[in-house]
Amino acid sequence: MYIDKYGNRWYRGNLHTHTTISDGARSPEETKAIYRNMGYDFVALTDHWKYGDGSEADPSGLLVLSGAEYNYNGSDVLAGVFHIVGFGTEHDPEVTLADGAQGAVDKINDCGGLAILAHPAWSMNTYDMVMPFRGLFATEIYNSVSGLPRNCRPYSGIIVDQLAARGYVLPLVADDDTHFHTGEEGMSYIMVNLGDKPLTRDNLMAALRENSFIATQAPFFECVREGDEIVVRSETPVSCVTFYTNCPWEAKRNVTAEDEPIYEARFALHPGVSFVRAEVTDAEGKIGFAQIITV
Ligand SMILES: [Zn+2]
Ligand SMILES: [Zn+2]
Numbered sequence: 001m002y003i004d005k006y007g008n009r010w011y012r013g014n015l016h017t018h019t020t021i022s023d024g025a026r027s028p029e030e031t032k033a034i035y036r037n038m039g040y041d042f043v044a045l046t047d048h049w050k051y052g053d054g055s056e057a058d059p060s061g062l063l064v065l066s067g068a069e070y071n072y073n074g075s076d077v078l079a080g081v082f083h084i085v086g087f088g089t090e091h092d093p094e095v096t097l098a099d100g101a102q103g104a105v106d107k108i109n110d111c112g113g114l115a116i117l118a119h120p121a122w123s124m125n126t127y128d129m130v131m132p133f134r135g136l137f138a139t140e141i142y143n144s145v146s147g148l149p150r151n152c153r154p155y156s157g158i159i160v161d162q163l164a165a166r167g168y169v170l171p172l173v174a175d176d177d178t179h180f181h182t183g184e185e186g187m188s189y190i191m192v193n194l195g196d197k198p199l200t201r202d203n204l205m206a207a208l209r210e211n212s213f214i215a216t217q218a219p220f221f222e223c224v225r226e227g228d229e230i231v232v233r234s235e236t237p238v239s240c241v242t243f244y245t246n247c248p249w250e251a252k253r254n255v256t257a258e259d260e261p262i263y264e265a266r267f268a269l270h271p272g273v274s275f276v277r278a279e280v281t282d283a284e285g286k287i288g289f290a291q292i293i294t295v
Helices: 028-037 097-110 157-165 201-209
Strands: 009-017 042-045 063-065 067-072 082-087 114-117 138-143 172-175 189-193 213-216 221-226 229-238 240-245 254-256 262-268 275-281 287-289
Touching: 009 028, 009 067, 009 082, 009 172, 028 042, 063 201, 067 097, 082 097, 097 114, 114 201, 138 157, 138 287, 157 275, 172 189, 172 213, 189 201, 213 221, 229 240, 229 275, 240 262, 254 262, 262 275
Parallel strands: 009 042, 042 063, 114 138, 138 172
Antiparallel strands: 009 189, 067 082, 082 114, 189 213, 213 287, 221 229, 229 262, 240 254, 240 275, 275 287
């Protein structure tokens, strides 16, 4: 838990976690202990097709959200490889293969949960495959396990930008998609602002529904519109801020630190910009992913 300069309490969590219940390397108990020891406040257990129960009173002190991951169309990238992570449901949504990916999203929502379109870059999803989805809570802009040493395409920025350019804006989460514990654990996470409320499942889900969270690998920052500018302010030292827009060329897209780290960056809106999405990179190359701001 982190208290920001305004006194708000931010809780750190991983929404996409596998264990030995499916193809993860560590048991649920080991996995929960690993995340607690890294300073996490909550995790969702999301084994493939195996519903994990939630618990507000885990012995480790961690809030555990229920969840599962449902995958469709195998490796058929032309049909659309869709992995849907559901979490926070009040009971097992009993999703089946016959439901299809949209049916899975619907059942997760019907059970009071939230649905994430997982790793669209790894799945080689295209914008036209994603745009028909209704009821998604978010998509993963980054999932750690899809990076080195075991995998590729962890970063889905190009897809979320293509979607945003067409007016389809999804909230962005970062998570580990923990499997092997070969370095992906603890790399990418969200921090949820609960203000002065205690960490409970209901408070957490409400804050997520209000998009009151950031996705990050370390930087702690905010990104807001102020008049005709998009402003990034970071509480942690920053090496570079990049402003992604619908325009392939931007004259002042990167704000880069020279001798000293920077803590603020501004992007001047201009005609033709329909959305802005900022990324904040620190001296170690760790990235904070701002939410998309529609202009
Ligand atoms: Zn997956
Ligand atoms: Zn997964």
